[in-house]
Amino acid sequence: MGSHVPLATRVPTAIAARDADFGRHLVRFAASGGAFFGSEKWGGEGCDEGFGGRLASGDGADTTDAAVVDELTHAGVDARQILGRAVAEAIDLRRRRALLDVAGGSGIYACCLVAQHPHLKATVLEKRPVDTVARAAIAKRGFAGTVWVVAGDMFKDSWPAGFDVHLISNVLHDWDVPVVKKILARSFESMAPGGLVVIHDAHLNAGKSGPLHVAEYSAMLMHSTEGRCYSVAEMREYLREVGYRFEKFTPTAAGRSIVTARKPA
Numbered sequence: 001m002g003s004h005v006p007l008a009t010r011v012p013t014a015i016a017a018r019d020a021d022f023g024r025h026l027v028r029f030a031a032s033g034g035a036f037f038g039s040e041k042w043g044g045e046g047c048d049e050g051f052g053g054r055l056a057s058g059d060g061a062d063t064t065d066a067a068v069v070d071e072l073t074h075a076g077v078d079a080r081q082i083l084g085r086a087v088a089e090a091i092d093l094r095r096r097r098a099l100l101d102v103a104g105g106s107g108i109y110a111c112c113l114v115a116q117h118p119h120l121k122a123t124v125l126e127k128r129p130v131d132t133v134a135r136a137a138i139a140k141r142g143f144a145g146t147v148w149v150v151a152g153d154m155f156k157d158s159w160p161a162g163f164d165v166h167l168i169s170n171v172l173h174d175w176d177v178p179v180v181k182k183i184l185a186r187s188f189e190s191m192a193p194g195g196l197v198v199i200h201d202a203h204l205n206a207g208k209s210g211p212l213h214v215a216e217y218s219a220m221l222m223h224s225t226e227g228r229c230y231s232v233a234e235m236r237e238y239l240r241e242v243g244y245r246f247e248k249f250t251p252t253a254a255g256r257s258i259v260t261a262r263k264p265a
Helices: 007-018 020-031 066-075 077-090 108-116 130-141 177-190 212-224 232-242
Strands: 098-102 121-126 147-151 165-169 196-201 245-251 257-262
Touching (some): 077 108, 077 165, 077 196, 098 108, 108 130, 108 147, 108 165, 121 130, 130 147, 165 177, 177 196, 232 245
Parallel strands (some): 098 121, 098 165, 121 147, 165 196
Antiparallel strands (some): 196 257
16 A cells, blocks of 8 residues: 555645646746735635535545545645636626526635625535535635525525526536536526526537647546536537527636626526
């Protein structure tokens, strides 16, 4: 048996290994002592998106245990701050009022979006026990009064109503096409008329000819999950099928991008 490698070391190393550009961003962040953004508005110490129940620790640990989930979510602290800020800067939410971060983990993306758009109120929908980790992380960042957490299963429970933005970040690539369509349909059903869905992920181009690093990541996902990376054309079609009107595709950071679509008013 090899020596035990702490999760806080192992998880970011794995991220950097599969995505060199992502790794370079991570190194810059670490070298800056955790102040990569140069502003406290980005939420201080960030946390990774929720791995709860989805990510095996490699040690046979039970990821439904809150303590293990807490270690897993904090292992990727630096990476999600970088991606969260990039999403916040890439999308105009000045005319939006309430955001639902679906399966939002620690809430780092919701916090980054509220930091960029201070008028916005945000709620993270997340399963137990990740909801407990999220509340603590959000409070630690200083967003307890503007980012809330609702415990719920995105497949089994009703999604909260009254939101005009849904953020679905790094979720769809874990699932096969029927489940992806189910998630999008649930979003459409609960979305306010005229509302905006924001899909943040690693997307292939419309012709599925690249980018290479996304294709490599997709191959890894197909080996270890039910899902893969979807193309922009596929996202456009899946959104159309459930009733959304595709708006645009926007690259963000570290090979990630956002696809936006609107529900008719």
